[in-house]
Amino acid sequence: MTTAPEQLRGAGLRVTEPRLAIHAALLAHPHSTAAALIDYIAANASAAGISKQGVYNVLDDLAAAGMVRRIEPAGSAARFELRVGDNHHHLVCRICGRTEDVDCAVGEAPCLVPVSNSGFVLDEAEVVWWGRCADCAALTSTLSTSRSATPVEPIDSSNGTTAPTQEARV
Amino acid sequence: MTTAPEQLRGAGLRVTEPRLAIHAALLAHPHSTAAALIDYIAANASAAGISKQGVYNVLDDLAAAGMVRRIEPAGSAARFELRVGDNHHHLVCRICGRTEDVDCAVGEAPCLVPVSNSGFVLDEAEVVWWGRCADCAALTSTLSTSRSATPVEPIDSSNGTTAPTQEARV
DNA sequence: ACCCTTCCTTGACTGAGTCAAATGAAGGCG
DNA sequence: CGCCTTCATTTGACTCAGTCAAGGAAGGGT
Numbered sequence A, B: 001m002t003t004a005p006e007q008l009r010g011a012g013l014r015v016t017e018p019r020l021a022i023h024a025a026l027l028a029h030p031h032s033t034a035a036a037l038i039d040y041i042a043a044n045a046s047a048a049g050i051s052k053q054g055v056y057n058v059l060d061d062l063a064a065a066g067m068v069r070r071i072e073p074a075g076s077a078a079r080f081e082l083r084v085g086d087n088h089h090h091l092v093c094r095i096c097g098r099t100e101d102v103d104c105a106v107g108e109a110p111c112l113v114p115v116s117n118s119g120f121v122l123d124e125a126e127v128v129w130w131g132r133c134a135d136c137a138a139l140t141s142t143l144s145t146s147r148s149a150t151p152v153e154p155i156d157s158s159n160g161t162t163a164p165t166q167e168a169r170v
Numbered sequence C: 001a002c003c004c005t006t007c008c009t010t011g012a013c014t015g016a017g018t019c020a021a022a023t024g025a026a027g028g029c030g
Numbered sequence D: 001c002g003c004c005t006t007c008a009t010t011t012g013a014c015t016c017a018g019t020c021a022a023g024g025a026a027g028g029g030t
Helices: A004-010 A017-028 A034-043 A052-064 A134-139 B004-010 B017-028 B034-043 B052-064 B134-139
Strands: A069-071 A079-081 A089-093 A099-102 A121-132 A167-169 B069-071 B079-081 B089-093 B099-102 B121-132 B167-169
Touching: A004 A017, A017 A034, A017 A052, A034 A052, A052 A069, A121 A134, B004 B017, B017 B034, B017 B052, B034 B052, B052 B069, B121 B134
Parallel strands: A089 A121, B089 B121
Antiparallel strands: A069 A079, A089 A099, A121 B121, A167 B167, B069 B079, B089 B099
């Protein structure tokens, strides 16, 4: 695993404090939104004072350099993560927005191939599973599945999943 | 196939001109954004004068009644379609936003099951294939795959796909 | 035909993200 | 070591999609 400064230089980008701070913040809090990153960095002195625009610029740069992956679940602001290039997928909680990784058994993109592609030249297959996380399911077990229960902004860090081999029909 | 007024009444909703107009607009232009629907309806006299808020309300109501499905591809405003309950998926063009349906061979949701679900209670598997539509691929065949080429707002009506049986690895 | 409930309109507002111009720092070159 | 060019960042205004809240209009059961 190469270090963040090495990765930056390798991509022809300068090594700056905002970039390192955002990289570190994403390491600590995968699946954070841009707003959550701004808050987190403001609270952790090192590079406090970085501007909103700065965060967006850095995220764009890191994404363009392939160091960061941007995911945009419906109904949520964009989220960012450092796991890149392994074509994994996500579980998203409809209620609190918690996002967790699910490994891709094959590891090549696109790992799902539609039979009819209508002339599209495909470059990625994105899979999102929607549901309720364990906590929200426990809280709402007897209530409706309504998409609009008081949502929380979780800077969550839970992450681990297994790497199963699996076969599924689409 | 039941008619729109029947479906509305069946869902306990009143049959109003805005609802019928939006239903008709979606029939003519699947995968339209709310903004596109507003423009289209304003141009087609029947229910011209419907307000922006009215369109959002109607779309929410129809979605709650299960008459309309809302899809929210990353980087685009929400889109709406009348195909509902068949758990089909989508191809989306990164360049112009064109969206097309891909049938689901199994027809039950969720049709993809992650082996590790981290305690999530799942209710939907969403699959989106990203790429370039035939037109955009032709225009940009020698250029970069940049996500930000002058985007067009297509009120497109292309729709047809086949219904294959398919097996894919996730 | 009446009246109650549901629906629609108006207009202000929020939140996420973008644009553009000016300032500031990184790091290659002499 | 220090300059200078180029790349980064800040600032602040702005856009776009969508929401909120309150008042007025219309559907449809009686």
